[in-house]
Amino acid sequence: MKHYLGIDLGGTNIAVGVTDEKGGITEKYSAKTNAVQPFEGLVRDIAETAKKAVENAGLQLSNIAAVGLGTPSCINPRTNLLVNANNLNWQNVPLYDELKKYFDMPVFIQNDAACAALGEAVCGAAAEYDNAVMVTLGTGVGSGIIMNKRIFNGCDDMGAEIGHTKLVYNGLRCTCGQKGCFEADASATALINQARNAAENDPKSIMNELCGGDMSKMNAKIPFDAAKAGDASAKAVVEKYIDYLAAGLSSAIALFRPQAVIIGGGVSAEGDYLIKPLKKKLFDCTFSAEQIDIPEIVAARLGNDAGIIGAAMLCRA
Ligand SMILES: [Zn+2]
Structure with missing residues (x-):
């Protein structure tokens, strides 16, 4: 049995998992990301966090076959530099070379949203499919495209x-x-901004109450909660938001025709309340849906583990 290390490097946490060849997590360990230090210091932190996870799993680094790391950027194969991770203030940094100082084994680096998609495709919401597209609805829209269980990144x-x-x-x-x-x-x-505008234009909307009259407390759950309670302005916000989602995803479906589209991020916790109307709208606006239907639309299942598992699965030969 081979062991892999999957590292999810975010602006807040360094999350490390020791996994088996199939993506099963045997041990997890995480530490806070200290991005206010020289690049080399943060890479040392990553190595130390990884070492802890390995020790906690009762192993040594020499037992690890390979390391995969997901972060919000990619390595430019022409320069071997990590292009741009804004949340870490990294632009064109030699992440691969620096990691190799600590890990005497194959090292793979990929975009974190692509890693999350791979994790879900290997052992999560799209495990039964070879081809999937995942969007993670968060601060931005992260995306990953999986073809034949591998990341396609152009x-x-x-x-x-x-x-x-x-x-x-x-x-x-x-x-x-x-x-x-x-x-x-x-x-x-975007959803939060849309909800804020609607609440400000409709003082009677319970979205105002739900954020305690303080628009800075608006979050992506409030418009959904208010819509479920029958609030007309919130319903309009949610409906419009799902229109945007459907329009964007219909392009991705027309391009890649995946077997499944995975919706990740906090908004995906709305489950059927989001997925059911999204499916209907997608059917109405997607190329050839009348003839061949639309792909499965599913909520992500692995939460934060998707990034760890997907990073580890970069190590598969
Ligand atoms: Zn853009």
Whole structure:
């Protein structure tokens, strides 16, 4: 039995899992990310966190066959540098070379949203399918495309950015600097802004109550809770948000025709309340749905473990 290390490096936590060849987690350990230090210091922290996880699993680093790491960027194969991880203030850093100082074994680095998709495709919501697309609705819209149980990321690993496909010509400004990206209307951040606007325009909406009259306390759950309680403004917000989601996902389906679309992020906890109307809208706006139906639409199942498992599964030969 081979052991792999899966590392999910985020702006808040370094989460490490020791897994078996099939993605089963045998041990987990995590530490806070200290991004306010030189790059080399954070890589040392990663190595120490990983070492703890390995020791807790009753193993030694020499027992680990390979290491996979997911972070919000990719390695440019021409320069071998990690391109851009904003939340860590890393631009063109030699992450691969620095990690190799600590790990005398194969090391794989991938985009974290792609890792989450791979995790869900190997042992989560899309385990029974070979081809899946996952979107993670959070601060932005992360995405991963899985073909034959492998990550598809395009040339130089810089593609598969469903969140930055165009939804509205000349639309809202996106975090990437462009306008009208899918992410600008369909991220959890976008939903919060949409809910805020609706609450401000309708003082009687219970969304105002649910955030205690303080718009800075608005979150992505409030419009759903208010809509379930019958609030008309909240219902309109949720309906419009699902319209945006359906429009963006219909493009991804037309391009890749996955067997399943996985919805991740906090919003996916709404379950059927989100998925059922989304399926209906997708059926209405997706290419050839009348003839061949739409793919399965499923909520993510592995939560934060998806990133760890997917990173470890990068190590598969
Ligand atoms: Zn964008």
